[in-house]
Amino acid sequence: MSAEYILETHELTKEFKGFVAVNKVNLRVRRGHIHALIGPNGAGKTTCFNLLTKFIRPTSGRIVFNGHDITGESPAHIARRGVIRSFQISAVFPHLTVLENVRVALQRKLGNSFHFWRAESSLHTLNERARELLRAVDLGEYAGHLAVELSYGRKRALEIATTLAMEPELMLLDEPTQGMGLEDVDRVRQLIKQVSAERTILMVEHNMSVVSSIADTITVLQRGATLAEGPYAEVSRNPAVVEAYMGSADAELVGAH
Structure with a gap:
């Protein structure tokens, strides 16, 4: 090849x-x-x-x-x-914030997705990278909004951000x-x-x-x-x-x- x-x-x-x-x-x-x-x-x-x-x-x-x-x-x-795929139907967690959605994707990349017993503060180290990804898709100002509040187009932008989080x-x-x-x-x-x-x-x-x-x-x-x-x-x-x-x-x- x-x-x-x-x-x-x-x-x-x-x-x-x-x-x-x-x-x-x-x-x-x-x-x-x-x-x-x-x-x-x-x-x-x-x-x-x-x-x-x-x-x-x-x-x-x-x-x-x-x-x-x-x-x-x-x-x-x-x-x-x-090789990462985004789906035809927007696949975001509606009742998490925009920032939290990207953070979940970053956790998956780190391989600690299932560490539910860890304090939420331990995830704050991921916030900077999550905000960086949100800025890349013009969602920086929506970081604190619930995903359910976004327009359809911005939900797709969020999905692309979560896809990008998987590198x-x-x-x-x-x-x-x-x-x-x-x-x-x-x-x-x-x-x-x-x-x-x-x-x-x-x-x-x-x-x-x-x-x-x-x-x-x-x-x-x-x-x-x-x-x-x-x-x-x-x-x-x-x-x-x-x-x-x-x-x-x-x-x-x-x-x-």
Whole structure:
């Protein structure tokens, strides 16, 4: 595997009782880039994510991260290697403060998540790093607020902060702007661009204005197979891609930028 690529899949395939959800996908994610997986509903994008993070096991094929074959590894092992996923639905603790949410993630990284008997004051050493991460996602002024009080877009920003607390080398973002209004979409778009400066990002995203403005490379899936790959300007003109999107609920591809 070339050092240029942080993640590669080789003929990655997943079948469910005869239905092929992911069909011999060869994905190559360039180190330091933002790589987007797009495709109509049912194209296999989320299944592909689930395979990469080992929430489901492939029927065949290989997954290679930083030169290591991780196909047989558990989700916990893969997370320890630095592959961290944020989920489609915001996953924060609503009745903890914003600061406490990030602190929980920092505890997980330290491996003392279950030290419930320790005094809360013993966690104060994590506060400085937690505040640093909150400032990185423009949530510094919300540190003392309960997570439940945040707008949807700021909850997603908090989720990205907790993901960053795990020190990912590769961040997998699953529909980061789903269900957002324009203002929140723009906030999260800028945030993804900002945090990509020091890491690689692989994202599933429906919003083509987001994809066209920040993704370096786009892989288009259709019926579980790769339909096209390349920069947005090239992929958006591909007749097969345009046809795949026409008439679907996701038909935002043409003219998105």
